Amino acid sequence: MRFTSVAFLAGLVSAVSAHFHLQYPGPRGAFVESSEPTFCDNYGDATTNRTTFPLNNGYYSLNSEHPTWTLGVIISAVQNPNNFANFTDSSGKYQMVVNYFETSGEGSFCAPINISAAGIDGVKDGSNVTVQFIFDGGDGALYQCADLTLSESTTAIPSDVSCANASSAAVTYFSSGVTPTFSATATSSSASSTSTSSAADAKAVVGVSGLVLSVLGGLLALA
Ligand SMILES: [Cu+2]
Structure with a gap:
């Protein structure tokens, strides 16, 4: 009984600090929470x-x-590709295949991606490419990568892969070329740090991030 509740609490703590998990296409390797603030x-x-x-x-x-x-x-x-510069064009800008957007909702998220529409040099049928997902949930930028071979004849999503959205929250895309201001770099917290103050800190960080995004949204509206 005692074990059960400890395990339950540990589960809650890891859920809070679990960042994001790329489901499809499959990432380069097993998810390592403490490494997610680093390249791939x-x-x-x-x-x-x-x-x-x-x-x-x-x-x-x-x-x-x-x-x-x-x-x-x-x-x-x-x-x-083994560094961020490999994901940039000749002028040093990231080659985006999904423009930055903000949304809300925990749990599964699934959305379209049209790689050919981005018009990136060297990206065509048969190309070996790598996509890197950059996610910020309020505790700093997080990264996961997937290595792909592109195909014109492949169906949208395999039948054994779930494409569902846990939330119907609005998805607000930033203008092309606009990079969000990421929140402060994630500090890797172990599952043993269970103080309530860290939960409060996490909320404060999310609040600041929300503010930054609102300001950015305001600027976009003015543009
Ligand atoms: Cu996180």
């Missing part, structure tokens, strides 16, 4: 078992463990 969740090299993924009209799916969050997806056509 700290999986430096491309995998050999790439996902065959639609060049046009695909879908991606993830699980958010934060109530309010921002996401963007960048792409590299480098064969083994």
Whole structure:
């Protein structure tokens, strides 16, 4: 009985600090929470078992463990991209395949991704590419990568992959080329730090992030 409640509490704590999990296309490796603030969740090299993924009209799916969050997806056509610069164009800007947007809701999230529409050099039928998901739920930018082989003839999403949205919250895209202000870098907190003050701190960080996004939204409205 005592064990059960300890395990239950540990489950709650890890849910709070679990960031986000890329579900489809599959990430480079098993999710490592403490590494998610680093490039590709700290999986430096491309995998050999790439996902065959639609060049046009695909879908991606993830699980958010934060109530309010921002996401963007960048792409590299480098064969083994192992640093952020591999995801930039000749002028040093990230090659976006999903423009940054903000939304809310914890749990599953699934949305369209049209890779060919981004018009990135070297991205075509048969290309080996890597997509990197950049997520900020209020505790800093987080990263997960998936290595793909693009195909014109692949169906939108495999039948055994769930494409569902836990929330019907609005999705607000930023203008093309607009990068959000990310919240302060995530501090890796272990499951043993269970004080109530850390939960309050986490809320405060989310509040500041929300404010930054509102200001950004206001600026966009003025533009
Ligand atoms: Cu987090």
